[in-house]
Amino acid sequence: MEGISITILMLIYGVICSILTSSMGVDTLSPTQLIKDGDTIISSGGMFELGFFSPGNPKNRYLGIWYKNVSNGAIVWVANRDTPLNTTSGILKVSSNGILEIVSVGNTNTTIWSSSNVSSKKVIINPVAQLLDNGNLVIREKSRTIWQSFDYPGDTYLTGMKIGKDLITGIDRWMVSWKSPNDPSPGEYVIWMDTNGFPQLLERQGSVLHTRFAPWNGLSVIGLSSVIGNVMPVMNDFVMNEKEIYFTISVDGSAISKTYLDPDGNIKVMSWVDSTQTWQTILATKPNDTCAQYGLCGPYGTCNGGNVPVCSCMEGFEPKRAEEWNARNWSSGCVPRTPLGCGDGNVFKVISGVKLPDTRSSWYNLSINLGECKMECSRNCSCTAYAISNITSGGNGCLLWFGDLMDVRESDGTEDLYFKIALSKFTIERNKSLGKPLGQGGFGSVYKGVLEDGREIAVKRLSKSSRQGIDEFKNEVRCIAKLQHRNLVKLLGYCIQGDETMLIYEYMANKSLDLTIFDVSRSLMLDWPQRFHIIHGIARGLLYLHQDSRLRVIHRDLKAANVLLDNDMNPKISDFGLARRFKGYETEANTNKVVGTYGYIAPEYAVHGLFSVKSDVFSFGVLVLEIVSGKKNRGFSHKEQRDNLLGHVSLAYAYSTIVKIICPKLRFNFPKSDHHAEDRPTMSSVVVMLDHESILPPPKQPAFYTEVSSCENVELSMTPTHNSVNNVTITTLNGR
Structure with a gap:
């Protein structure tokens, strides 16, 4: 009976298990x-x-x-x-x-x-x-x-997973490698999203930080992967809000794919190929990438795998321990040649195309632009560098670094890093590349220096090969030395000693206007209120020259290159070498030598040698159109026309398509100007219009309608007429 009972129980158990299994x-x-x-x-x-x-x-x-x-x-x-x-x-x-x-x-x-x-x-x-x-x-x-x-990934990331933090639940999702290909127990390598400062992906080996992937830049994570072949695209994204911060990866067009952290710490994005029954690696980190090692070059050092040695110091820095650097040990990094102060003695240098530094000691504001970002860093003595966080957001998104800059890599990204250095006292250093705001002008070389009291200065040094001579030098000193206005550049001093002839000005941190409005990336800094502010400031500066100063001054070379922008983007008119002073009762004059820059010269001045305050007004009108459109009058081309910018604007106005000439970022009713001298307003009228938004009269067809030359320097001899001046010559001077 006992045996029968046990048999029955076993049968019952088997039936129950069968029922449970079959009902699954x-x-x-x-x-x-x-x-x-x-x-x-x-x-x-x-x-x-x-x-x-x-x-x-x-x-x-x-x-x-x-x-x-x-x-x-x-x-x-x-x-x-x-x-x-x-x-x-x-x-x-x-x-x-x-x-x-x-x-x-x-x-x-x-x-x-x-x-x-x-x-x-x-x-x-x-x-x-x-x-x-x-x-x-x-x-x-x-x-x-x-x-x-999905909240607890292992060594494999699947489409739909998130690497990062849930700020509501506190769940932190990271990847952990296997110990070996046949042992799934947790290995040495971990990849996680660090949210100290601006979020970034980090990889550690045990307790040691192994690799840092640059923060999301709006398109990708620099350093996460390098292209293996021309295959299916890998899509990635970064999300940061009040609920969560995470990074995602997906392979477009692949049904079976994965991102894999192997036991050696390498990351591979892979897709399964049915025809060969193998995994195809689409993207992968480079296993022998020297610069992937975190902090290889130490603080303020930069790594470039294409250089020998791979490590170098940032500009203005030098190795902390030269003997270690000579022995290829760069971990001690670099130190500034001149310690950073807390004042105007600091300047910013830029490194382009970099993987941004470690952001764990950073601060960020995603709503301010590059110019505001610079001001934030300038005002804070502890700030060491700044950059734009999102290269796709129209120039918005600010990152500031505090403390040492670590793990910077050159030639591995699309970002620009602006880092702070201190200039030595009593030194004037020349920046040999144009557009840094130092460079070459019609006068000669332009240098940057620092006075004993820490003020930054710009120094123009007359070169022997300059197209301008001692007369223009003296003319500039005479004109500007007696002029004081917030929208005129300030002359601090000059020097004539032996062969040396120099002019010393206040330093303009944001360079000349042409370098901003005609540059694709820098122009994104200027919204309409800023452009209006610049136009308004130029108008006030001209009004002072024409009416309110002790001298009546005609600039005669007003153009975007001769308007400088200070730290707060305030415009200041510069380069008075070609200016003419009038007595109080004089309103116009004739000359047999027309000087200025082609594209900005008024018609009556170019043809008849007649110049007046209205000549500057013509140049101002051209400048306004350039600021509004973001296009140069000189060299402007249109696929259906041979007009210059003025002709193009005139046709656009006639066909009611004027909105098309506006810089795409801007949507506003823009100011208009005319070409006939008697029809042009005075600068006082312009300022009133700008102040009170007056309704302007319709424009007439411009006199200079087509672009006749793309040459940099133009010299024309005109055939005399009953209104012309014999042997009138137009000479284009490019000024600063």
């Missing part, structure tokens, strides 16, 4: 079901499978998820990485309070792994575990997800 859904697991070693569940689309497996050592059993139809490298997630089973007696179940558990069935029925972040004290009704077709294992209470495997 294809992709789900409920509290009344369990998965034994050898059983699996499959996602609804047949893409993924979940069950027990042994990667290399047949004695160790793990619960994992893998691509069902992939023959190798298919494991994408492992539950019990730290605690493998050493038998095949393990089961997976869902408790009534919604906790997944791996239990080693035996005398003690030991739980070796559980989804323990779900509180056992919380009442959960009818929880169900489900394997989704994207590889995510979720526990749901009706439609609410209470746990998911």
Whole structure:
């Protein structure tokens, strides 16, 4: 009887197990079901499978998820990485309070792994575990997800996962490599999103920071990957808001793909190829990339794998320990040649095309532009550098660094880094590249210097080959020395000694106007209120010259290159070498030598040699159109016309398409001007118009209608007429 009883019980147990197994859904697991070693569940689309497996050592059993139809490298997630089973007696179940558990069935029925972040004290009704077709294992209470495997990635990232932090729940998602290809226990390498300062991806080897991937720049994460071949594009994105901060990757056009952190710390984006039954690497980090090592060149050092040696110091810095650098040990980094102060003795230098420095000691404001970013860094004595955080946002997004600049890499990105250095006293250093605001002008070389009291200065040095001579030098001194106005550049002094002839001006931090409005990236800094502010300032400066100063001065070479911008983008008219002074009762004059810059010269001046305050007004009108349109009058071309900018604007006005000439960033009603001297307003009228938004009269067709030459310097001899001056010559001087 005993034997019969035991047999009946075993039969009943077998029937119960059979019922439980047969009632299990294809992709789900409920509290009344369990998965034994050898059983699996499959996602609804047949893409993924979940069950027990042994990667290399047949004695160790793990619960994992893998691509069902992939023959190798298919494991994408492992539950019990730290605690493998050493038998095949393990089961997976869902408790009534919604906790997944791996239990080693035996005398003690030991739980070796559980989804323990779900509180056992919380009442959960009818929880169900489900394997989704994207590889995510979720526990749901009706439609609410209470746990998911995507929150706990291993060495594999699948499309739909997030690397980063949930700021509401506190969940931090990172990748951890396997110890070896056959051992899924946690390896040495971890990739995570560090949210100290501006968020960035970091990789550590054990407790040592191994690699840093530059922060998201609006397009990609610099340093994360390098192109292996011309294959399917990899899409990535970065999200930062009050709820979460994370990074995502996806492969466009691939049904089976993964991002894999191998046991050696290399990252590979891979796609499965059915025809060859292999994984194809689309993107990967370079395993032998010298510059990938974090902080290889130390503070203020830059790494460039194409150079020998790979490390160098930033401009204005020198090796901290020269003997170590000579021995190829760069970890001590660089120190400034002159310590940073807290005043006007500091300037910014730029490195282009870099991976930005470590942002853990940074501050950011995503709503301010590059100019405002510079001002923020200038005002803060602890700020060491600044940059734009998002190269796709129209120039907005500010990053400031405080403390040492670490892990800068050259020729590995698209960002510009502006870093602060101190200039030595009593030194004048020349920047040999044009457009730094130092360079070459019609007068000669332009240098930058610092006075003993720390004030920055610009020094113009007359060169022997200059097209301007001592007469223009003296004329500039006479004109500007007696003029004081907020919209005129200030002459601080001059020098005539032996062969040396120099003019010393206040330094303008934002260079000349032409370098801003005609540059694609810098022009993004100027919205309409800023452009209007510049136009208004130029108008006030001209009004002072024409009417309010002790002298009546005609500039005769007003152009974008001769308007300088200070630290706050205030315009200041410069270069008075060609200016003419009038007595109080004089309003115009004739000359047989027409000077100025082609494209800005008024018609009556160019043809008849007649100049007046209205000559400057013509130049001002051209300048306004350039500021509004972002295009140069000289060299302007249109596919359907041979007009210069003035002719193009006139036609656009006639055909009611004037809005098309406006810089695309701007949408406003712009000021208009005319070409006939008697019709042009005075500068006092212009200022009133700008101040009170007066309705302007319609423009007439411009006199200079087509572009006749693209040459830099133009010299024309005119045939005399009854109104002309014999032997009139137009000479183009490019000034500063």
